[in-house]
Amino acid sequence: MKKNIILVFFSLTFSAILVYLLVFIWVAVLEKYKDKNNFTNLENLNFHEKYSKKLHHLRGNNWLHEKQNILWNKEDYLFSTISEYKSDKDNYLIQGDSWAEYMVFKDQTFDSLNDIVKRLNIGLINSGISSYSPSPMKVQYKILEEEYRVKPDYIISIIDQTDIGDELCRYKHNIVENNDGSVKSIKREFNTGAVLDASKHYNFSRIQLEKKKFINFHITNYYIYKTYHEIKTRVLNIKKFGFKNGGNYKCEFQQIQKYLININNQEKEYFKKRTQEYLDYLVSKKYLKKIFIVTFPHKNHFEGNYNVNVSNIINELNLSPKIIHINFNEIIQSNRFQKENIYALNDPASHLNEEAHALYIKKIFKIIKEKKY
Numbered sequence: 001m002k003k004n005i006i007l008v009f010f011s012l013t014f015s016a017i018l019v020y021l022l023v024f025i026w027v028a029v030l031e032k033y034k035d036k037n038n039f040t041n042l043e044n045l046n047f048h049e050k051y052s053k054k055l056h057h058l059r060g061n062n063w064l065h066e067k068q069n070i071l072w073n074k075e076d077y078l079f080s081t082i083s084e085y086k087s088d089k090d091n092y093l094i095q096g097d098s099w100a101e102y103m104v105f106k107d108q109t110f111d112s113l114n115d116i117v118k119r120l121n122i123g124l125i126n127s128g129i130s131s132y133s134p135s136p137m138k139v140q141y142k143i144l145e146e147e148y149r150v151k152p153d154y155i156i157s158i159i160d161q162t163d164i165g166d167e168l169c170r171y172k173h174n175i176v177e178n179n180d181g182s183v184k185s186i187k188r189e190f191n192t193g194a195v196l197d198a199s200k201h202y203n204f205s206r207i208q209l210e211k212k213k214f215i216n217f218h219i220t221n222y223y224i225y226k227t228y229h230e231i232k233t234r235v236l237n238i239k240k241f242g243f244k245n246g247g248n249y250k251c252e253f254q255q256i257q258k259y260l261i262n263i264n265n266q267e268k269e270y271f272k273k274r275t276q277e278y279l280d281y282l283v284s285k286k287y288l289k290k291i292f293i294v295t296f297p298h299k300n301h302f303e304g305n306y307n308v309n310v311s312n313i314i315n316e317l318n319l320s321p322k323i324i325h326i327n328f329n330e331i332i333q334s335n336r337f338q339k340e341n342i343y344a345l346n347d348p349a350s351h352l353n354e355e356a357h358a359l360y361i362k363k364i365f366k367i368i369k370e371k372k373y
Contacts, residue, residue, distance in 0.1 A: 033219045037061045037198075039205040047074040049202050054143065055136050056174060056186040057196045059101065059129050079127035079144060080104045083117045085152070091123035093150060095137045096158030097166070098351065099296070100128020103361060112358035116365050125150060131196060133163035134278035135171050135183045141282065151287050156364060158294045159275070161301075161310045162349060164263065165256030167271050169248070170196070182277055191229040194250045200226060253348055260298070260306040268313065276317050283320045291320075292368055296328040296360070298350035299343045324371050326364060337363055 037060055039045035048058050058077040082104065085091040094100050103109045104126050117124050127140060137157065144150035174187040189197035203226075207218045238246030248255050259267065282291050295311040311329045319325065331337045342356035352360055 032223075033204040033208070035201060035204065037201045038208070039201070042206075042209050044074045044077070045202065045205050045209065048077050048198070051078060051143070052188040052198060054185040055129075055139055056171060056188050057129070057131070057198060060198075061201075075148075078129075078140070079125050079148075079150075082113060082124040082126055083122060085123035085125070085150070089121060089123045090154060091152045092125070092154045092156060093141075093144070093152035094124070094126045094128060094156045094158070095132070095141065096128045096156075096294075097132045097160050097163065098128070098130040098349075099160050100126060100132075100156075100158045101130055102351065102357060103128065106354050106357065108354040109357045109361060112361050116361065120365065120369075123152075125152070128158065131162070131166050131170065133166040133171065134159065134275040135167060135175060136186055138183055138278040138281050139185055145285075151285075153287070153289050154292065154368070155282060155288060155290075156292045156294060156368070157279075157282070159310055159314065160296070161260055161298050161306070161308075162256050163275075164267075164271050164308065164310055164313070165251075165259040167274055168259055168267055169251040169255050170194075172270070173249075183274065191226045192233045192249065193230040195252055257348070260300070260308045263308050268308075272313060272317060275314070279317065279319070279323060283322055288322065290368075290371075291323045292326055292364070292371075293323060294326045294328070294364055296352075297332065300350065301329075302339060326367050328360075331363070 039048065039061065052058055083089075094103065103113050113124070113126075116122075125144075127144060129136075129140075132140070171186050174189075175183055176185045176187060178184045189199065191197070191199045200222075203222050204219065207215060207222065211218050233249065234246060237249050241248060263271075279291065279293075282288060293314060295314060297309065297311070298306060300306040301309060309329065311325075311327050314325055315327075328337060332339045337359075338356075342352055344351045344353045351357075
């Protein structure tokens with residue numbers, strides 16, 4: 001009996017060592033830890049990780065590779081200053097998801113935005129970050145105001161159709177609440193394998209920047225740690241939601257999209273609650289003169305594949321007189337904006353192509369000029 005126990009112990013130990021060595025070789029040969037989304041200096045890494053703990057995620061390092069003239073300091077992970085705020089100007093803040101972020105990420109839209117800034121002589125900061133929705137937008141606004149003294153006269157708040165799914169799938173289970181149940185912060189993902197989980201980029205970057213020797217050993221240890229936690233997360237979710245829905249925690253686009261096909265009353269009321277909370281928070285800022293909410297239909301709305309429209313949900317909220325809803329559903333229906341050939345090809349999320357996005361920006365500011373006073 002004792003011999004058998006010893007044999008099993010040494011067999012398991014040998015197997016563990018063999019697995020470790022295989023992972024070590026795999027890491028060394030394939031260099032899987034090298035990624036364009038890793039960080040090249042500790043200052044950027046520490047900034048990104050610090051605020052992701054409060055905001056779930058920030059902009060990615062794709063900026064560094066696609067548009068080097070925009071991302072020039074760590075703050076651009078959180079917001080971009082297009083034109084400095086000044087007391088003798090009307091100062092604007094744009095918040096939102098990728099529809100806002102693309103305004104500074106894409107060449108044609110950025111040029112259009114720059115032209116508007118110069119022509120209207122305004123101060124402008126864009127803090128759009130992909131997949132943001134009312135809850136992270138509220139937390140972000142608080143950070144911008146308290147830590148960066150950003151106090152705009154006007155805010156353009158782009159609330160996309162996918163914000164519904166982002167609130168319900170991506171953020172609901174990660175929200176840290178204040179005593180009154182309002183959003184205080186949003187925890188980031190920690191080695192879950194979910195979309196927008198930057199854990200591996202943080203860890204790979206920190207190891208390469210801080211560990212001067214035996215990098216592969218540290219990477220191998222982290223790979224094993226990461227794999228264990230990702231499997232654990234998957235198993236727990238399968239036990240809780242069943243095999244079919246066990247991967248929903250990743251919040252891939254199919255999961256986000258389903259809320260636009262069908263939404264129950266409880267889900268809808270939750271989204272309304274968080275959106276109302278965000279808007280009430282903005283309204284409480286006395287220096288804010290106007291809040292412009294912008295909504296736009298997706299291609300699937302026109303094709304009859306979506307039954308839920310965020311524009312209609314916004315209209316059900318208790319909107320302050322300070323809030324003006326720029327509803328592109330109504331604008332398109334009244335033939336004041338085209339609906340043909342405006343969406344990016346093969347994009348399930350229905351982002352506008354660059355030409356249409358540039359026109360969209362111009363249209364927003366034209367309406368603001370009419371509605372501002």
